[in-house]
Amino acid sequence: MNISLTRLARFLAVYRNKSFSRAASELGMTHSALSKSLQLLEQELGTELFSRTTRSIVPTTAGNRLADRAEKLLAMADQIGEEVLTGTRHIRLIAGPAVIEASLAPALASFYKAYPDIRVTAETLPLDMAAAQLRQRDAELLLFHSTTVNAIPEKRLFQITKIIDEAYVAVLRQDHPVLQSACSIDEMLQYKWAIPGYGKIYRSAIPTEIEKKYRRAGFPHYRVLSLVTCLALVAESDMITLLPASFAAREARALQLKVIPMPLSDGARYDVSAVIFPNGDPDPALDALINAFAIQRNTALLRDAATP
Numbered sequence: 068m069n070i071s072l073t074r075l076a077r078f079l080a081v082y083r084n085k086s087f088s089r090a091a092s093e094l095g096m097t098h099s100a101l102s103k104s105l106q107l108l109e110q111e112l113g114t115e116l117f118s119r120t121t122r123s124i125v126p127t128t129a130g131n132r133l134a135d136r137a138e139k140l141l142a143m144a145d146q147i148g149e150e151v152l153t154g155t156r157h158i159r160l161i162a163g164p165a166v167i168e169a170s171l172a173p174a175l176a177s178f179y180k181a182y183p184d185i186r187v188t189a190e191t192l193p194l195d196m197a198a199a200q201l202r203q204r205d206a207e208l209l210l211f212h213s214t215t216v217n218a219i220p221e222k223r224l225f226q227i228t229k230i231i232d233e234a235y236v237a238v239l240r241q242d243h244p245v246l247q248s249a250c251s252i253d254e255m256l257q258y259k260w261a262i263p264g265y266g267k268i269y270r271s272a273i274p275t276e277i278e279k280k281y282r283r284a285g286f287p288h289y290r291v292l293s294l295v296t297c298l299a300l301v302a303e304s305d306m307i308t309l310l311p312a313s314f315a316a317r318e319a320r321a322l323q324l325k326v327i328p329m330p331l332s333d334g335a336r337y338d339v340s341a342v343i344f345p346n347g348d349p350d351p352a353l354d355a356l357i358n359a360f361a362i363q364r365n366t367a368l369l370r371d372a373a374t375p
Contacts, residue, residue, distance in 0.1 A: 072144055074108040075137045077101055078116060082126060082134045139346070142204025156352060157186040161197040162210035165263055166339055168294040169314040170210075170231065174359040182352055194219065201225065201344055207353060209342035210360065212264075216340045224344070230361040231339035235309040235329045238301055238319045245307070250327065256280070259288035261297040261308045273335070298322060311337035 080090035081101070091101045109116055116130035126134065162171065171189055178187070192200070198219050200206040209216075213229055216222065237255070239245070248254045265287055270278060281287075288306070291297055295318075297308040302322055310319065315326045329335075341357045 070111055071108070072141060074104050074111075075133075076141055077104050078108055078130075079134060079137050079141070081105060081117070081124070082130065085124060087124065138203050155184050155186055156182075157188065158208065158353060158356060159188045159206045160208040160210060160356070161190055161192050161200060161206050163194070163212055163215070164191050164292045165212070165294060165311070165337075166210045167191050168263075169311045169337070170339070170360050173317075174356070177359040177362060178356050181355055185352055187356070198225075198342075201342065204344065207343065208356065210339055211342070213338040213340040215266075216342060219342075222342075225342045226345040228341045228357070229338065230341045230357060231337060233312050233337050235335055235337055236312045236315045237307055237327050237329055238298065238310050238315055238324050239307045239327075240301065240305070241323060241325045243305060243307070243325065246325065246327075252280070255307065256284040256286060259304075259306050260286055261289040261291055261300045261306050262287035263291060263294045263297050263308070263310070265290050294318075298324070309335075313337075 077090070077094060080094050081087055084090040084093065087098055087101055091098045094101065105116065112129070112133070114129045115127050116133060117124045117126055167189065175187060175189070178185075194209075194211055194215050197206065197209050197211070198221065201209055202221065202224065210230075216227055219225070243258075245254055245258055273281070289297075289300065291300075294310055294314060297310065298318060300306045301308050301324060309329060319326050339360070341360070343353065343357075
């Protein structure tokens with residue numbers, strides 16, 4: 068049986084849009100031409116893919132089965148075409164902003180030593196969009212905070228592995244006045260904080276009484292989705308920030324900033340999970356990239372612990 072990849076792509080456009088008109092507009096073709104293409108695909112497969120009425124189209128059981136397989140097939144075809152053209156593998160990963168800043172550079176440096184010929188594209192997107200990209204095989208790896216990963220509605224479809232679990236540390240200037248105190252939570256909350264994150268899902272994991280104390284103190288003063296910006300604010304003011312311990316070990320001390328154990332007793336951690344779409348086939352390169360994120364974190368912490 069010969070199945071046209073072009074017809075499969077058109078089928079997926081109809082399946083995704085739940086409308087011939089919207090799919091035709093997306094594809095830049097006429098409604099009648101799209102309808103004819105789907106009829107030919109149904110003839111090739113010997114089964115109906117949609118139940119059509121005057122008001123709607125509904126995928127049949129066969130249509131639902133084909134949608135899942137068609138996404139995999141088209142993504143594989145794209146990857147094969149690119150790899151044939153360039154002669155190299157290309158891994159696409161999507162990560163949260165904090166992961167990009169805190170962990171990407173050392174992980175890629177480590178991965179490059181083992182797989183110098185493999186191309187990598189790394190970008191950041193909201194998790195729901197990233198999950199859709201993974202489901203459609205437009206990405207091979209997601210790296211996000213575990214708390215947000217647990218909120219993915221279709222997480223049962225994916226293989227989720229926790230790869231980083233480390234403490235946050237407080238970062239502030241060496242001459243910060245709070246360092247003259249016991250650095251209790253109440254003393255620390257008298258100053259303004261710049262936090263890279265602190266979204267709704269994160270806040271929901273904080274014990275209620277502590278979260279109320281934060282709100283009463285106006286915490287955080289700045290919520291900035293950039294670790295580097297938070298560092299810059301700390302270096303130029305009496306603000307305090309919280310950063311992953313491995314990132315602070317590299318970056319904060321390079322700016323001669325003070326790093327101390329996290330004073331806020333909410334149990335928050337830099338906890339990152341890798342998310343992939345399991346296909347049953349071993350993928351040593353992808354596994355090596357995932358491991359590079361975990362290994363670089365451990366290396367940084369061990370190096371920091373050895374520093375007097």
